[in-house]
Ligand SMILES: Nc1nc2c(ncn2[C@@H]2O[C@H](COP(=O)(O)OP(=O)(O)OP(=O)(O)O)[C@@H](O)[C@H]2O)c(=O)[nH]1
């Protein structure tokens with residue numbers, strides 16, 4: 244039985260719909276007010292835990308997942324519809340990580356309970372239409388935004404099967420041996436500590452019930468600090484609903500071992516101590532163990548509060564006492580009720596729709612690159628390209644609809660108030676040099692008068708072959 248499964252998929256949330264520029268047409272009214280609607284929101288992409296799936300094999304056939312785009316706004320104040328969210332179904336126990344995430348980067352999500360979902364990529368916001376830009380001063384704006392691009396990313400999925408029961412204990416206690424007798428799993432068993440290095444899983448069918456057991460590698464002192472791969476295993480233990488704590492009866496100090504393990508659980512996560520535990524005192528077939536059973540049992544119940552009905556002498560090797568142990572485990576699971584309710588929720592799991600992170604437009608970095616233009620005939624050295632990098636300004640540029648002169652003006656104003664213009668001037672930018680912001684490249688001009696901006700906008704429209712009809716009131720009041 245394979246307990247790990249991985250897949251790599253591409254995810255793209257929908258882009259927001261574009262805002263619209265439109266004006267009302269009314270009888271007897273020459274210029275109606277603005278009536279361009281807003282674009283709809285692009286669809287989000289979620290991962291959803293589906294208990295009908297048991298592997299990541301569905302992702303062999305499909306690798307790309309794209310949510311729909313928001314609908315564009317229209318005239319008569321019609322806002323475009325929001326796109327539907329896309330649900331990517333994954334089996335329970337799936338961990339989602341950003342591709343190439345560093346080992347210290349927490350996963351994007353861990354999906355444990357049926358129906359649980361986590362947002363993987365947020366859809367873009369819809370662009371505003373010109374109705375939304377109407378102000379007391381500008382009652383007839385000719386401006387609209389483009390929809391925001393939806394997020395896109397590659398993610399790695401990893402399936403770690405969620406076990407009902409975690410078998411824990413010190414190294415060499417007989418955990419793997421127990422797993423091999425209660426399930427069909429054939430883990431490596433050997434008479435030395437740390438035989439098991441990754442959790443083994445096995446399915447136990449008894450009394451017409453199915454229970455998934457995980458044999459967790461041996462825990463030792465310091466596990467909560469990550470010693471002996473402790474973190475990895477303790478995280479695994481967290482997902483189990485019931486723990487079977489195997490005590491090595493042949494150990495010099497079985498009760499001390501028992502305490503040490505419980506302390507590690509508690510130090511890793513205090514909640515782990517509250518997880519139901521069934522104690523299996525193992526290797527009673529040997530005199531070393533069997534002779535001390537009553538003594539140990541007495542200590543565990545009287546000094547450590549282990550309930551007698553949760554304490555079992557067993558021999559994993561001969562099978563003695565194992566059936567009673569498994570029945571007790573089943574009873575506790577039944578008491579806990581259906582699996583859906585009992586897994587602890589993880590802080591990483593988002594169920595509400597998070598707002599897109601607010602980004603500041605005045606947080607940016609300017610860098611300069613010399614571009615050599617000294618070809619065969621060139622003698623004037625080179626020119627420079629100025630890169631302005633910042634999530635806020637890049638997103639703003641992406642949403643700017645360059646077809647509208649007023650949008651260009653707005654962009655110009657933002658460059659001014661954000662301090663980007665002064666930063667560029669401080670780096671000595673000269674007329675004619677290139678400035679790149681995200682996917683947008685424009686040519687710097689020292690003359691930023693309305694007439695100059697208007698002229699360059701007209702040139703740009705011509706270069707891009709955009710029909711200016713309907714894109715601006717003509718000629719624009721600014722430049723009349
Ligand atoms: N006599 C006897 N030996 C046992 C019993 N259970 C396990 N053993 C032996 O104890 C040794 C360790 O068994 P494992 O099942 O590998 O122990 P583990 O807890 O999985 O050990 P790690 O994976 O190293 O942490 C092996 O030599 C087993 O044969 C038992 O009930 N009686």
Ligand SMILES: [Mg+2]
Nearest residue numbers: 418419438439
């Ligand atoms: Mg083992």
